[in-house]
Amino acid sequence: MNHPLNSWAARDQASVLHPYTNLAQHAETGPLVIRRGKGVRVQDEEGRWYLEGMAGLWSASLGFDEPRLVEAATKQLQALPFYHIFNGRSHEPAIELAEKLLSLAPAGLSRVLFSNSGSEANDAAIKLAWHYHHLIGKPQKRKIIGRERAYHGVTIAAASATGQVANHNGFGLPLPGFLRTGSASHWHDALPGENEADFVARRARELEELIAAEGADTIAAFIAEPVTGGGGVFVPPDGYFAAIQEVLRRHEILFIVDEVITGFGRTGTLFASERFGLRPDLLSTAKALSASFLPISALLVSEKINQALLAGSATHGPFAHGVTYAAHPVCAAVALETLRLYEERDIIGHIAQVSPLLQDGLRALLDHPLVGNARGVGLIGAVEIVADKAAKRHFDPALGVGARVQAAALKRGVILRGLKGDAIAACPPLIIRPAEIEELLGALRGALDDVQAWLEEQGHH
Ligand code: PMP
Numbered sequence: 001m002n003h004p005l006n007s008w009a010a011r012d013q014a015s016v017l018h019p020y021t022n023l024a025q026h027a028e029t030g031p032l033v034i035r036r037g038k039g040v041r042v043q044d045e046e047g048r049w050y051l052e053g054m055a056g057l058w059s060a061s062l063g064f065d066e067p068r069l070v071e072a073a074t075k076q077l078q079a080l081p082f083y084h085i086f087n088g089r090s091h092e093p094a095i096e097l098a099e100k101l102l103s104l105a106p107a108g109l110s111r112v113l114f115s116n117s118g119s120e121a122n123d124a125a126i127k128l129a130w131h132y133h134h135l136i137g138k139p140q141k142r143k144i145i146g147r148e149r150a151y152h153g154v155t156i157a158a159a160s161a162t163g164q165v166a167n168h169n170g171f172g173l174p175l176p177g178f179l180r181t182g183s184a185s186h187w188h189d190a191l192p193g194e195n196e197a198d199f200v201a202r203r204a205r206e207l208e209e210l211i212a213a214e215g216a217d218t219i220a221a222f223i224a225e226p227v228t229g230g231g232g233v234f235v236p237p238d239g240y241f242a243a244i245q246e247v248l249r250r251h252e253i254l255f256i257v258d259e260v261i262t263g264f265g266r267t268g269t270l271f272a273s274e275r276f277g278l279r280p281d282l283l284s285t286a287k288a289l290s291a292s293f294l295p296i297s298a299l300l301v302s303e304k305i306n307q308a309l310l311a312g313s314a315t316h317g318p319f320a321h322g323v324t325y326a327a328h329p330v331c332a333a334v335a336l337e338t339l340r341l342y343e344e345r346d347i348i349g350h351i352a353q354v355s356p357l358l359q360d361g362l363r364a365l366l367d368h369p370l371v372g373n374a375r376g377v378g379l380i381g382a383v384e385i386v387a388d389k390a391a392k393r394h395f396d397p398a399l400g401v402g403a404r405v406q407a408a409a410l411k412r413g414v415i416l417r418g419l420k421g422d423a424i425a426a427c428p429p430l431i432i433r434p435a436e437i438e439e440l441l442g443a444l445r446g447a448l449d450d451v452q453a454w455l456e457e458q459g460h461h
Helices: 008-013 023-029 055-059 067-079 092-104 118-135 156-161 196-214 240-250 272-276 303-316 329-344 347-367 401-411 434-457
Strands: 034-038 041-044 049-052 109-115 143-147 178-181 219-224 254-258 282-285 297-302 371-377 380-385 417-419 423-426
Touching (some): 049 434, 092 109, 092 297, 092 329, 109 303, 118 156, 118 254, 118 303, 156 178, 196 219, 196 240, 329 347, 347 371, 347 434, 380 401, 401 434, 423 434
Parallel strands (some): 143 178, 143 219
Antiparallel strands (some): 282 297, 371 380
């Protein structure tokens, strides 16, 4: 595409280095420039509206024009646009938000460590796991176990815990001491003929074996998303986390639960930890915490770790971690208002009402010749595109089938996301209404038809 010299597109191509973008391709095709938003929709610079079926980056939970959040930000900007919480300083938004989060959080979590992004929250979780073991006299417990297909962010520790090679290749990652165990995706990773119960038992056994091989006294923490997001959107089989947690407890390995996507209703409960019976030592949240109106993340910390930190003051002095914008007052005020809106509008009740439409609708796509699997929970889900359903064989990655479905859906006015391995994800704003879910599903089916027709033309299907 040739953009006029002074268009937003041309200026973008000459100036912006785009995250998670094929840069050479971008130099050819240019950006999709989004100008404004309303409800669950966003508009591009040419005036076209799109239903944002991914809530941006799994995150804009209240859509794109919530006036209450604008007001909350404005009021706080006028009262106190910035202050920090280092060295015992504090401010009302930080205190109120921490209190509110703890009142909603799973049992056993008693303090909140704020930062700006999901990556930072996970890096902080890993540092706290190291620091905790150091403070209780087990400084050799350092290794971090992550899972294949996991996504935990881009900062150096979070990227190391991530289970996708694309995040490591060319960056010299993972760091030493980051170990990997298998994913919780039965559809992708079960052995031929292996049922879910056997798969779960094998995953627990493999974890046990990894711990035995490395030495339990060298392992600090295990990190997992309750429902894997960017790695393909899949829900663990029944009993998976019960089996994993039993192993972790026995070996005194901390459990870091990454709820950056799943936090605040996405899976149908406020935290996915409730739905899956998780007992996190550290729980990271971001994204929907502020409905993505402003950047903020919160790491919820267990009382056990809090006690160790308190006691550590005697030997170590100040807790030497924190970012300038930790609990930034404007971001914290917006997050607090976001949590109030979830309650006022009974977002959990709303999700219970509308999520079956999305889940049933995705599963109804299994009748499509390209769809080999449909999965999800609450308002997050995916379909997996395959060349051969019985063999679960994907198309040649060079065909870019997932990207083609994503592009075809975009043409039909719906933003979805093609993930590696040709899964198409949907993760709409939590406020989405039934007619909008139908629209999303209709565009997805239409896009699958478009790509099916293209594949037939090419002689591939
Ligand atoms: N964890 C999970 C599960 C995520 O999906 C993401 C972002 N997509 C992150 C962590 C990293 O968050 P951020 O991009 O805000 O650093």
